[in-house]
Amino acid sequence: MRHLLSTRDLSRDDAIALLDVAEDMAAVQEREVKKLPTLRGRTVVNLFFEDSTRTRISFEAAAKRLSADVINFSAKGSSVSKGESLKDTAQTLQAMGADGVVIRHPSSGAPFTLATSGWIDAGVVNAGDGTHEHPTQALLDAFTMRRRLHGAASRGRDLDGVRVVVVGDILHSRVARSNVWLLETLGAEVTLVAPPTLVPVDVSGWPAVIEYDLDRALAAGPDVVMMLRIQAERMQGAFFPNSREYARTWGLDDHRFAQLPETTMVMHPGPMNRGLEIAARAADSMQSTVREQVANGVSVRMAALYLLLSGERGETP
Amino acid sequence: MRTVLQQADLERALTRIAHEILEANRGADDLVLLGIPTRGVALAERLARIVSRIAGVDVPAGALDVTMYRDDLGRNPVRATHPTEVPGDGIDGRVVVLVDDVLYSGRTIRAALDALADLGRARAVRLAVLVDRGHREFPIRADYVGKNLPSSTRERINVHLAEVDGDDAVTIEGGDE
Numbered sequence: 001m002r003h004l005l006s007t008r009d010l011s012r013d014d015a016i017a018l019l020d021v022a023e024d025m026a027a028v029q030e031r032e033v034k035k036l037p038t039l040r041g042r043t044v045v046n047l048f049f050e051d052s053t054r055t056r057i058s059f060e061a062a063a064k065r066l067s068a069d070v071i072n073f074s075a076k077g078s079s080v081s082k083g084e085s086l087k088d089t090a091q092t093l094q095a096m097g098a099d100g101v102v103i104r105h106p107s108s109g110a111p112f113t114l115a116t117s118g119w120i121d122a123g124v125v126n127a128g129d130g131t132h133e134h135p136t137q138a139l140l141d142a143f144t145m146r147r148r149l150h151g152a153a154s155r156g157r158d159l160d161g162v163r164v165v166v167v168g169d170i171l172h173s174r175v176a177r178s179n180v181w182l183l184e185t186l187g188a189e190v191t192l193v194a195p196p197t198l199v200p201v202d203v204s205g206w207p208a209v210i211e212y213d214l215d216r217a218l219a220a221g222p223d224v225v226m227m228l229r230i231q232a233e234r235m236q237g238a239f240f241p242n243s244r245e246y247a248r249t250w251g252l253d254d255h256r257f258a259q260l261p262e263t264t265m266v267m268h269p270g271p272m273n274r275g276l277e278i279a280a281r282a283a284d285s286m287q288s289t290v291r292e293q294v295a296n297g298v299s300v301r302m303a304a305l306y307l308l309l310s311g312e313r314g315e316t317p
Numbered sequence: 318m319r320t321v322l323q324q325a326d327l328e329r330a331l332t333r334i335a336h337e338i339l340e341a342n343r344g345a346d347d348l349v350l351l352g353i354p355t356r357g358v359a360l361a362e363r364l365a366r367i368v369s370r371i372a373g374v375d376v377p378a379g380a381l382d383v384t385m386y387r388d389d390l391g392r393n394p395v396r397a398t399h400p401t402e403v404p405g406d407g408i409d410g411r412v413v414v415l416v417d418d419v420l421y422s423g424r425t426i427r428a429a430l431d432a433l434a435d436l437g438r439a440r441a442v443r444l445a446v447l448v449d450r451g452h453r454e455f456p457i458r459a460d461y462v463g464k465n466l467p468s469s470t471r472e473r474i475n476v477h478l479a480e481v482d483g484d485d486a487v488t489i490e491g492g493d494e
Contacts, residue, residue: 001395017397024382024398033435038385066385155400306385311395 001307003115003124006133007182012158015185019143020155022296022303028065029299039068042099042309047089048127049075049105054270055127055137058294059102062301068100068309086110090119098122100309108132123308125301131172137269138178140300142186144289145224147296148265160187165217166208167193167250168228168277169239171200175269176228180208193217195250197239214250218260225260226267227252227278247276257282265289321474322464322487327447330463331360334445335367337461342412345372347440349408351381352416353429354399359480360447361416377404381415381436383428401432409437418476420446420462423455448487450474468492 001014028036044063046056056072063070073093080089086105093101100123103111108130115124128134145162146154164183170176170192183190184207191209192199203210211217218225230246240246247253252266257279260266266278266288274280283290322330342348345368352361358380365378382399390396415429426444433442445461450468464487468474472492477484 021398024385024400027401031436035435036385037431038390306398307395310385310390312392 003111003126004135004304004308005111005115005124005126007135007138007178007185008133010135010182010185012185015139015142015182016156016158018139018300018303018307019146021306022139022143022299023155025302025306026296026299028302029295035065035067037067038306039063039066039309042068043071043097044068044100044102044305044309045071045073045093045096045098045122046127047073047093047101047103049080049103049110050128051076052104052128054294055104058297059125059127059136059301059305061298062305063100063102065298066302066305068305071096071098086114087117087119090114090117093122094120100125100305102127104128106130121313125304125308128174130174131177132174133178134174135178135182136297136301136304137175138182139304140293140297141175141179141226141267141269142182143300144267144293144296145188145265147292148289149223158186159183162188162224163191163220163222164188164224164226165191165193165211165222166226166228167214167217167252169198169230170194170203170228171198171239172231173228179226180206184208191217191222193250195240195246197237215256218256221261222264224265224267225252226269227272229269229271230273230277243276251275251277251279252282253279254281257285260287262287267293270294318488318490320486320488321448321466324485327463327485327487330447331363332367334461334463335364335371338364338368338414338443338445339372341443341460345369345374345376347411348376348414349404349411350376350378350414350416350445351403351408351433352378353425354380354382356476356478356481357415357417359478360418360445361414362480364414364416364445379404381429381432383425383432386428386431388424388428401436403436407437408433408439410440412441412443413439414443414445414461416445418447418478419474420444420449420457420459421452423453423457426457427455447476448474 102125104127111126193211193214350361350365352358361378365376368376379402382401384396384398443460446459447463449462450466469492475488477486
């Protein structure tokens with residue numbers, strides 16, 4: 001693997017290999033000494049053009065636990081706010097000797113441009129681009145599902161036949177997109193539930209069932225319910241009447257949560273809007289994987305950085 | 318291709334190593350056998366069974382993956398990692414016997430010593446190998462050796478174990494051309 005830009009072009013074997021390495025990384029996180037010498041002398045740059053504390057510190061922890069040097073570059077207060085182009089920023093990082101670049105950008109496709117432009121030799125990890133993809137989030141979600149379902153026997157397994165319901169703002173969600181492609185590759189069955197205004201115009205090519213009625217989707221007793229965050233910062237239009245109506249119609253409230261089988265996992269990529277898309281009782285229940293998702297995020301990102309940066313350079317993509 | 322050890326030879330070599338481990342350790346107290354993936358793990362499990370049978374107490378076996386501690390990661394394509402499984406309550410104060418199939422440059426064992434140090438503080442660390450083929454690049458030697466096999470660097474030593482390959486044999490090939 002040369003770059004990790006999307007889950008759409010990730011093969012089943014590559015995805016499972018990454019999740020298996022993540023299992024070994026997770027085992028390291030349970031030791032007293034949580035650090036590995038693997039990426040000693042390598043430099044990873046966190047290039048964040050969009051605010052994200054959680055994803056950035058997760059990548060930072062992952063890189064540091066592999067002994068890489070980490071440079072955090074956020075657009076605010078940097079030369080980017082003075083009008084520097086992505087190309088000039090990339091060439092600056094190249095001159096500084098970056099081996100890996102973790103990029104988050106408000107424009108869909110920016111990581112792809114960075115990886116294929118020839119501006120930079122570094123391995124590129126997409127940490128979220130516009131409304132396109134957020135591959136490490138989907139990988140940590142898949143990792144979390146696999147661990148809950150198969151425990152210590154997770155290695156080598158896929159998610160064949162696992163029924164996943166993804167609820168919320170599908171239109172703006174790169175988490176949903178990355179999950180749809182990865183879950184399909186791993187054999188899971190995906191149902192997307194959203195208000196019609198928050199479903200993309202053309203989803204005919206998506207390997208997922210579209211449903212507008214949350215109660216009907218939940219009545220089937222899915223294995224996983226994934227609640228997406230209502231992204232206030234992307235809600236410039238009138239997508240639903242008000243937040244109370246959204247919570248009543250598309251939120252995982254106490255009543256809906258109580259109807260779910262006790263084996264159904266409740267997932268959320270965070271940060272949560274408690275009382276809006278997810279009730280506190282669901283978020284804090286034994287069925288909730290929210291905290292596991294955070295811990296697993298570090299293991300999965302360690303695996304991604306290991307696979308991208310540990311081998312000899314110049315491999316074919 | 319020439320067969321150097323057959324199944325019976327391999328069994329005898331492991332039985333002798335088991336006796337030597339018990340003799341040097343004056344019994345089975347505090348022993349932990351850790352195999353280095355892939356074939357070292359199977360060998361460690363076999364050795365542990367033999368040692369347990371002779372000593373009459375259970376000697377635990379586990380696995381120690383050294384991939385992320387190797388010094389040649391940047392010179393090769395990415396390597397797959399393997400699980401590390403340390404039995405019971407860890408290695409603190411225990412006598413750890415590292416087990417591998419072939420001892421060659423010694424670089425794997427160097428990596429194993431680093432990996433072990435991150436798991437805890439063993440009272441002592443020993444090394445058991447099925448085949449020692451020479452050509453060391455580090456000041457490392459094995460405490461227990463199944464067979465010394467002086468070889469040319471152009472030759473290839475293949476260790477087959479029933480658990481991994483379906484049969485037990487050690488063969489040597491190449492080197493003539």
